[in-house]
Structures are given as C-alpha cells and as structure tokens.
Amino acid sequence: MSTIVLPSANGQSTGATGKFSEPVRRPVEPVGRYFLAHAARSIRGHTWSEYEQLEAAKNAKLVDESEDNGLDLDDEQPEDLLTHDPREWKTADLYATLGLSKYRHKATTEDIRVAYRDAVLKHHPDKKAEKGGIDQDGFFKIVQKAYETLMDPIQRRRFDSVDKNADVEPPVIKSEYDFFEAWGPVFASESRFSKKQPVPQLGDKETAKADVEAFYNFWYKFDSWRTFEFLDEEAPDDSSNRDHKRYIERKNKAARDKKKTDDNKRLLKLVDRAIGEDPRIKMFKQLEKEAKAKRKWDREADSRKAAEEAKAKAEAEAKAKAEAEAKAKADKDGKKKSKEAAKNAKKKNKRAIRGSAKDAGYFGDEGKAAAIDAEIDLLLGSFDDVTLADVAGAITSDAKAALTKAAQELISAGKLPAASIKYFV
Amino acid sequence: MSTVIGINFGNSASSIAVATADGKADIIANQDGERSIPTALAYAGEDEYYGGQALAQLLRNPTNTIIGFRDYLGVPFEKIDPTSAGNGAKPFNLDGKVGYKIKRSEDKEEILTIDEVVSRHLTQLKLSAEDFIGSSIDGVVIGIPTNFNEEQQKALVAASEKAGMKVLQLIKEPSAALLAYTTNVNELAKDKLYVVADFGGLRSDAAVIAVRSGIMTILETAHDYELGGAKIDSALAEYFAKEFEKKFKSNPRNNHKSITKLQAATITTKKTLSNVTTATISIDSLNDGYDFHSTINRMRFDLAARSVASQMTTFVENIVKKAGYDTLDIDEILLVGGTSFVPKIAANLEAVFPESVKIISPATPKAIDPVDLIARGAALQASMIESFDEAEVKEALQPVIVNTPHLTKALGILDAEGKFVQILRSEAATPVRRSIKVAAPKGDALISIYEAERDIKETTVEQAPKEEKEEDDEESDWSDDEDDEPEIIREKIFVPKAKIADLVVKDVSEGATIEITIDINKNNELQVFAREDKPDATVTKVKI
Ligand SMILES: Nc1ncnc2c1ncn2[C@@H]1O[C@H](COP(=O)(O)OP(=O)(O)O)[C@@H](O)[C@H]1O
Numbered sequence: 001m002s003t004i005v006l007p008s009a010n011g012q013s014t015g016a017t018g019k020f021s022e023p024v025r026r027p028v029e030p031v032g033r034y035f036l037a038h039a040a041r042s043i044r045g046h047t048w049s050e051y052e053q054l055e056a057a058k059n060a061k062l063v064d065e066s067e068d069n070g071l072d073l074d075d076e077q078p079e080d081l082l083t084h085d086p087r088e089w090k091t092a093d094l095y096a097t098l099g100l101s102k103y104r105h106k107a108t109t110e111d112i113r114v115a116y117r118d119a120v121l122k123h124h125p126d127k128k129a130e131k132g133g134i135d136q137d138g139f140f141k142i143v144q145k146a147y148e149t150l151m152d153p154i155q156r157r158r159f160d161s162v163d164k165n166a167d168v169e170p171p172v173i174k175s176e177y178d179f180f181e182a183w184g185p186v187f188a189s190e191s192r193f194s195k196k197q198p199v200p201q202l203g204d205k206e207t208a209k210a211d212v213e214a215f216y217n218f219w220y221k222f223d224s225w226r227t228f229e230f231l232d233e234e235a236p237d238d239s240s241n242r243d244h245k246r247y248i249e250r251k252n253k254a255a256r257d258k259k260k261t262d263d264n265k266r267l268l269k270l271v272d273r274a275i276g277e278d279p280r281i282k283m284f285k286q287l288e289k290e291a292k293a294k295r296k297w298d299r300e301a302d303s304r305k306a307a308e309e310a311k312a313k314a315e316a317e318a319k320a321k322a323e324a325e326a327k328a329k330a331d332k333d334g335k336k337k338s339k340e341a342a343k344n345a346k347k348k349n350k351r352a353i354r355g356s357a358k359d360a361g362y363f364g365d366e367g368k369a370a371a372i373d374a375e376i377d378l379l380l381g382s383f384d385d386v387t388l389a390d391v392a393g394a395i396t397s398d399a400k401a402a403l404t405k406a407a408q409e410l411i412s413a414g415k416l417p418a419a420s421i422k423y424f425v
Numbered sequence: 426m427s428t429v430i431g432i433n434f435g436n437s438a439s440s441i442a443v444a445t446a447d448g449k450a451d452i453i454a455n456q457d458g459e460r461s462i463p464t465a466l467a468y469a470g471e472d473e474y475y476g477g478q479a480l481a482q483l484l485r486n487p488t489n490t491i492i493g494f495r496d497y498l499g500v501p502f503e504k505i506d507p508t509s510a511g512n513g514a515k516p517f518n519l520d521g522k523v524g525y526k527i528k529r530s531e532d533k534e535e536i537l538t539i540d541e542v543v544s545r546h547l548t549q550l551k552l553s554a555e556d557f558i559g560s561s562i563d564g565v566v567i568g569i570p571t572n573f574n575e576e577q578q579k580a581l582v583a584a585s586e587k588a589g590m591k592v593l594q595l596i597k598e599p600s601a602a603l604l605a606y607t608t609n610v611n612e613l614a615k616d617k618l619y620v621v622a623d624f625g626g627l628r629s630d631a632a633v634i635a636v637r638s639g640i641m642t643i644l645e646t647a648h649d650y651e652l653g654g655a656k657i658d659s660a661l662a663e664y665f666a667k668e669f670e671k672k673f674k675s676n677p678r679n680n681h682k683s684i685t686k687l688q689a690a691t692i693t694t695k696k697t698l699s700n701v702t703t704a705t706i707s708i709d710s711l712n713d714g715y716d717f718h719s720t721i722n723r724m725r726f727d728l729a730a731r732s733v734a735s736q737m738t739t740f741v742e743n744i745v746k747k748a749g750y751d752t753l754d755i756d757e758i759l760l761v762g763g764t765s766f767v768p769k770i771a772a773n774l775e776a777v778f779p780e781s782v783k784i785i786s787p788a789t790p791k792a793i794d795p796v797d798l799i800a801r802g803a804a805l806q807a808s809m810i811e812s813f814d815e816a817e818v819k820e821a822l823q824p825v826i827v828n829t830p831h832l833t834k835a836l837g838i839l840d841a842e843g844k845f846v847q848i849l850r851s852e853a854a855t856p857v858r859r860s861i862k863v864a865a866p867k868g869d870a871l872i873s874i875y876e877a878e879r880d881i882k883e884t885t886v887e888q889a890p891k892e893e894k895e896e897d898d899e900e901s902d903w904s905d906d907e908d909d910e911p912e913i914i915r916e917k918i919f920v921p922k923a924k925i926a927d928l929v930v931k932d933v934s935e936g937a938t939i940e941i942t943i944d945i946n947k948n949n950e951l952q953v954f955a956r957e958d959k960p961d962a963t964v965t966k967v968k969i
Contacts, residue, residue: 005840006872009870009930023830025828042825063643
C-alpha cells in the first residue's frame, strides 16, 4: 500500500472554510451487530419527543417499491380483441392486447413487462373463471403470445414492421389541411423504420432551407429495417413434406421481397407527394426564381451599363476628337493669324522705325540721311521681336534717344560691333 | 437460552438455518435430507406431504398439490398472479383471498385458506428444525422480499405464530443474504457497494446495498416476475420437446402428464449441468408410449437458456443504472437463489461488468451456496436478537433509530499531489467516526478537508497502428476491423468539490505519522481531529 503524504502548510491556518452537504435520511437495514450497536447507542439514556419521532418517520427517503412504473395502460381491451381467435393471434393488435396501445413501438421492455404482469393478473383464465365471465382462455393465449413476441427483439421488429395501428396515414389528397399538421405525424411515424437514428423531422414554416433540403435528402435515401416475415404463411414444421415446406418458404420469400419493394415505393411516393405540397419548397422555388431573375437582371445590368458606358465613351471620344481637331485647326488658324498679325505688326513697326528718322527730319542731320537710314536698317536687322516692339513704342516720343538706347544695348549685348554704329551713339 | 432459527421462505424452495457457536450458521436438512426444501404441500387421503415428497405428487396428484404460494399470502385474489401455481392446485377466490380446494377423499373436500397453507408449511419446517436440533423452537427470523407490504408481513407473522413460532423479526432477503456472506468472509466492517441479485424459481429480485461501518442501507431495488429458473426450465423443456417430436413425431406439449414429466426431468438435467458439462435426460413413456433418452452438453444448454440468462444480466445492469451508479461503483455482486447455480449467469456478469467488480457465485472459493444465504443470514440475526425481549426489538426498529442521516458525498483530504483521499464514503450513515493515518512532511503539515464527487474518467487509447497491408489481401482486411476501434479506458475518480476545513499541524517531526479523524455526531456536527501519532501529542481540531 502506498502511503498517503500530506502537503506542507503554506501560510494556511486551522479553521472551518465551508459546510458539508446536508445528509439525506434513509432507513438502514436493522440487521447485524453493527446495527444493534447503533440501536443500543441511540437508545441508551434517550427519549425522543413525539415531534422527533414523527420527523424521523416522515422525512426518510424510501426506496420506491411501486410496481406500475407510471405506465398509462389502456383501461380495457375492445370486445373484438377479447374474442379474437387465438389461433389467429398474429392478426391481433399485440400492443392493445397488453394495454400498451398508447405506447406501441415506443414501449420499453420494462413497460412491456409491467403491462404483461398487469394483463396476467387481469386476464388469466383462473381469474376469469371466478367471475363467471365468457371464456377468455383464448384471450390469455394471445396475451402470452403478445408478451413472447414483444420481448424478443427480432420478433418485435417483425411485428412493429406490420403494426398498422402505429401508422399515421397521409392526408387525403385534395382535402383541406395544414401541411405541417397533416404531414408532421406521418413522417414522425415513418421514422420508426429508419436504420439510422435520429431521423430528421418535417419541421415547420420557419425551418431553414438547408434543413428542409437535408430532410428530403434523408427521406429520399431512407434506409428502412422494415421486414415482412410476420405475415409469412406458416410452413408446416414436419419433415414429412419437405417439398411442400420448401415451396411455402419460397413463396414467403417472394411475398416478403415484393412487400419490401412495394413499401420502399410507397415511401418514395409519400416523399414525392410531400415535397410537391410543401409550401416551403414552393416558397424556396419562388425565391429561387426571383433570385434568378434578379441575378439575370444584375448580370444584364452589367452589360447594359458596359454598353452604355462604351457608347458614352465612344461619343465622348468622338466629341473630344472633333473638339481636338477643331481646336487644332483653330490653333493653327490662330497661329497663322497671329503670325501674320505679328508679321504685320513687325512690318508696321519696322516701317515706323525706318520712317521715324525721316519723320524727325533726320534729327537735323539731313545730310547724313543715307547713313542714318543705313544704320537704322542695320539696327532693324538685329532687333528681336520684343526689342522691335519696344523700340517701335519708344520712337513715338523721342526717336533718336530710343534708337540710340537700342543701339547701345545691341552693342553691349555683343549683337552688333560698336564700330558699325556711328550715328546712334 | 432459547432456541431460535432463521427461515428462508421462497416461492419455490425454503430453507432453515441455525446459528452455530462460532458466530456462523448452518443449514438444517429435513428428514429427507433436503437442505433446499421445495415449498410444496400435497394431500393424499389423510396424509400431508411436504417438501420434495409433496413436489413428487405433482405428476399423479396435481390438483391436491399446492406449489408457488408464497406470494399469495396477504394479497387480495384480484392482485395475485395465478401462473405461480404452475401445474399444481389452482388458487380460487375465497372471500377475496386465495383459497384451495383439496380433495381428501371421494366425498370429502377441504377448503384451505392461503394463511392455513403457509402456516402448515411453516409448521413442517419447524418440525424439521426441531427434529434436527432436538428441542422446541422458540423464535424465528424470516426473510421477506423488499417489496413485501404491511399486509403480507402481518399475514406471515400470523401464519408463523399459528405454526407455533414467534417471529422475532422479519428481515429483507437481500440484507439477510448479505449479512450471511459478509459474516462468513468477515467483511461486514468493510465499506463496499453491493448488488445482491436473487435469481429464484419464479421471480428475480435485486437490491443495491451500501455497507458503511457495518451498517447496510438499501439504495435501490428491482423485481422481475417473469424472470427465474422456471423460464430456463421452459426453454430447456422446449428444446427437449423439439428433439422428442423430431424423433417420434409425437407432441409432448399437449398433455398435462407429459408436460409435468418433461418439466420434472428437465429440472433435474438443468441442475446436473450446473455441476458437470454433460447430462442425460431419461423419461419413461413421455408421450404416446415413447421413452425419451437423450444427452445434452452445457454449450447446448447455454444456447437454449441464452435469452433468459442475458435478461438476467440486463436486470442487474439496470438496477445499477436505476440507482444512479456506474458499473465501476459496484464493488461486488452477490448472487443469491437457486438459479444462480447456472454457471452462465456469473460468466455473463463477469463479461459485462468491469474487472474490478467481484462476482460472488457458487464458483467463488469459500462461497456459500446461493440457496443457503437467506436462511443463514436470518439465523444469524435470530441468534443476535434472541436475548432481547419483544419491547427492546420494537424499540430498536423505531423510525427514529432506523431512519438515519446518510452522507450524500464523500469526505476526505487532499494529499501532497492534490489528489483526493477518501475518509468517509458517500452513503455513510451518521453518527459516524472514521480515522486514517498518513505521513507528514517535517515542519507544518496541512490537512485540507474536502467534499468530493465521483466522476468517471474516460481515456481513449488509440490502437497501435497495424502494419500496412498489401493491397491485394482483401479477405483478411475487413475481418479485424473491430480491433481498430480505439479502446476507451474508464476509471473512477474523485473530484474535490468544496473545501470544508483546513487544519495545520505544527512542528511535525521528521518521518512522523499523523492520525486524522472525522467525526459527525447525532446533531450533524462535523469535527476533525488531527494529531501526531505519538504519546502526548497535541490535538489540532476544527468544528463545523
Ligand atoms: N443446481 C442448480 N442449478 C440450476 N438451477 C437450480 C439449481 N438448484 C436450484 N435451481 C433452480 O433455482 C430455482 C429455485 O430457486 P430458489 O432460490 O431456491 O427459490 P425461490 O424461488 O423460492 O427463491 C428453481 O428454478 C430451481 O430449478
């Protein structure tokens, strides 16, 4: 045995830190010497108040020994079941026989056991004979068959497979009904046959599309354990007639296979019908259609926009091009004009400058008129456009000063040799 | 000193036991050497037969042979299960109670009430006991099912007194059985959680019982009236009937005599198969003049009884569930009742319950015969209270003494690794006092008292990857699929939930041991004491 080692204290101090859970009062078994010692200890020198005694009796948690299991069994069986031919027990409602018609495939084995016991107590022929009632020996045989069948998991499946009373019929076609109220129970009931559990249920108006789709997907791929052996024709259990036995067996198998196929078809049809009537599917389809239309419109809106844009762009481009061309032309024209104007202005300015000396009477130096004119020509040839315009402006007040100034500037700018200017210095 | 015995009064069989000087108990066999005495009375002329002799009358004299009547006592006719009466005399409604019409002679019918039948049976048991002990019996303790109601108890007490035996106490069958078992192996003082499963002839009963400081508390019970040895008998009889039918083209099921013969022989064969692995069955003139001789091995028998045996396993599993426990919580399963002799039942339980659960079956070394347990427990109880007078016993059985507070959670400490160490188990009845000794570090040691809850920890162990298989050896591939499933290891752990107190033990010397005591008194006050395990050590204590 490994020893238990305590931890070291680390600043804790001795003291209570909480309470332990309130004990529950239960009866102990009054057997054995330890109990007797407990009793002796308790009794010794003790008297209890009446209150204490009552409390101890009242507040104890006792083991539940009730037998009914809280089961809601049928009060009684219908007359036709009570008088059902026991040889034909397979056609009897075995759940109703045991009073379990409210439970059926949902009854637990414990429920079946409790129900059977109840049925034995009620329907055993030794009980009935007492009451002088009709001979229900037959019914008790069915009770026993019901118990045997329902307690055997394989047999029970076979019976559950053909328990019509657990079926919920689909709503009558073209009748008026609420889709969910009418079909919900149908699918709930069919669910019992599914190998896969849990089974998705119908849901309601609000069920999300993905769930509705998963629901129909599941039901279209429904994997059923339903089996039809229970309806087999009894094969004679004697070896004398092997051929006949084999014949019956073959016949049974064929019948079972057919029933199975039919049942699968039946379910498919059921699902087809439900999906056809399902308002959610209609709604989803409608929404889908609208969404598609919108998508299409959206998709087309794009190309529409693109076309418009292309058109606008082309137009804009054309316009821009025209404008550019016009502008270019205008520019060209303008340039020409201004060139010409400038030319003209230049000519005019040159003329004005050339004429200015003569107009001013050659500044009193008429004798030097030719030299002055020659010098002016020289200057004019050296002027740039700006100087030309400046000088042309300046000559109007004092031609000689303006020309002299211009000549000096040209000389200092090195554009004219100083020697070439004799007059305007 | 008065002479007192214990009685197990079953539907199928009864037994008598008497306490011995060494504090144990012995079964008393009747004059025919029967230790398990068939619960049966038969009348032929002036003679009354009981036990095996009465049962033997079932074939020739069924309407005057009364069997399976224990559960009829104190129950209105409306509520009885007539099938318990089997092939014997039919119960009839006698002023609302069960009665029997017995033909003593051609023109003499005797009407017996159920109370009279039980009283006569108990008288026979008493005579057998007196014959064995050699003195008259003064008092008796009788085992009863946990669901025997007040009416049934009253009727049983009255029937016993009428038989001349004062009932000292009626005790519950599972408690009696557990008392006998724990006394025999000297384990009553050990805290354990038991399932006592009683597989009888007509019904099965089970109880979950906590034993704390030698005191038992029944936490849950279950009953199944459709499960018992008789069901195994039917399954086995059907197996033989088929064989017989195949051989002789004669159906033995339609004839009362054939059925009774077949059943009696089947039971003998069944019992033989509990001890050896093959058995014969031999019936002269079973049906249509044909004799039936056959052998059967245990494997075939197990097959025939498979459904019943597996229902029994489920029955035990279910009561554990119903009690709110996990199979890991159960320490031992004590098998009681004659049907527990069938080896398959213990084998099934061993397969279904975790290895930690001990199954006490006839195969367990030192085990007491499952049919002896109840009578032995009753005898032990009888010897313990024999010296008390009636008033004292009555006083001890008052609710104020019997209905005691029980802890709902385990109480204990945390060790140096922070792990919870249990001192008091849940379901311990209070007042209670319990100590443990632990090692402590030098210096100041810390004792933290916690309340803890049991939890089941599941660990998934991936299987070691198998060697890659060749693509083409498909055949062997699918067969061991299951082995690839990861294995889940479940274990029981305690999770400390609420701290109740801290105790610091100061200046602990090197290598010291500390004794910790939790004490809950009758006023529900909890005290913890801690002291170094040496003379004159100071006591640290906390009161809550
Ligand atoms: N050795 C055995 N092997 C198998 N079954 C047995 C054996 N001994 C007794 N039984 C069966 O046990 C059942 C009786 O159980 P028991 O506990 O004595 O009866 P009760 O129903 O009175 O509690 C009967 O069905 C009997 O056949």
